[in-house]
Amino acid sequence: MALSSDSMRLRRRMRRGPMTEINVAPFVDVMLVLVVIFMIAAPLLTVGVPVDLPKAAVDPLNDEKEPLIITVDGEGRLYLQESEIEQTALIPRLIAVSDANPDLRVFVRGDRAINYGRVMEVMGMVSEAGFTKVALIAEVPIPGVDDQPAQ
Numbered sequence: 001m002a003l004s005s006d007s008m009r010l011r012r013r014m015r016r017g018p019m020t021e022i023n024v025a026p027f028v029d030v031m032l033v034l035v036v037i038f039m040i041a042a043p044l045l046t047v048g049v050p051v052d053l054p055k056a057a058v059d060p061l062n063d064e065k066e067p068l069i070i071t072v073d074g075e076g077r078l079y080l081q082e083s084e085i086e087q088t089a090l091i092p093r094l095i096a097v098s099d100a101n102p103d104l105r106v107f108v109r110g111d112r113a114i115n116y117g118r119v120m121e122v123m124g125m126v127s128e129a130g131f132t133k134v135a136l137i138a139e140v141p142i143p144g145v146d147d148q149p150a151q
Contacts (some may be wrong), residue, residue, distance in 0.1 A: 067105035068097060069137070070126065074111040076118055090122075091129045102130045109137045 070090070071079040078085050080093055098104040106126050110119035119136070126134050 067107050068094065069107045069109060070094075070122060071109045072111060072114055072119055072122055074113045076114060078122065087125075091125060094126065094129060094131070098131075102132055104131065105133045105135070106131050107135055107137045 069081055073079065078087055078090055080090065080097070085093060094106070108119060108123050108126070110116075110122075123134055123136075
């Protein structure tokens with residue numbers, strides 16, 4: 001009685017046990033595709049109101065909770081997060097969104113072309129409403145690029 005070559009291979013494989021090697025080639029292929037996708041998508045993820053922020057050399061803040069962001073654009077309009085809001089509705093909306101939590105961080109972004117007094121007016125309104133952690137947001141200057149005087 002002759003054994004076929006297929007049955008001989010099956011017997012050899014059964015004697016040796018299961019194959020324990022992991023083929024990582026498909027894993028590497030998927031990771032490279034994901035890297036390319038994220039490299040293309042990352043610049044598109046920056047959202048918000050376009051504002052030309054002033055430059056300042058400061059350390060970045062690390063906070064677990066997402067702060068509320070108030071933006072004053074170049075024309076003096078106010079935005080809470082990304083939606084435009086009237087000045088009279090700002091404080092009631094802040095209180096409603098924050099669940100009346102005065103320890104919530106509130107950041108104010110002001111366009112560099114706007115009058116400094118307008119930004120301070122908004123910060124004063126937020127402070128008077130009882131929020132104690134109010135701060136300004138600025139961009140970190142890039143050495144060599146931001147050294148030229150503004151025109």
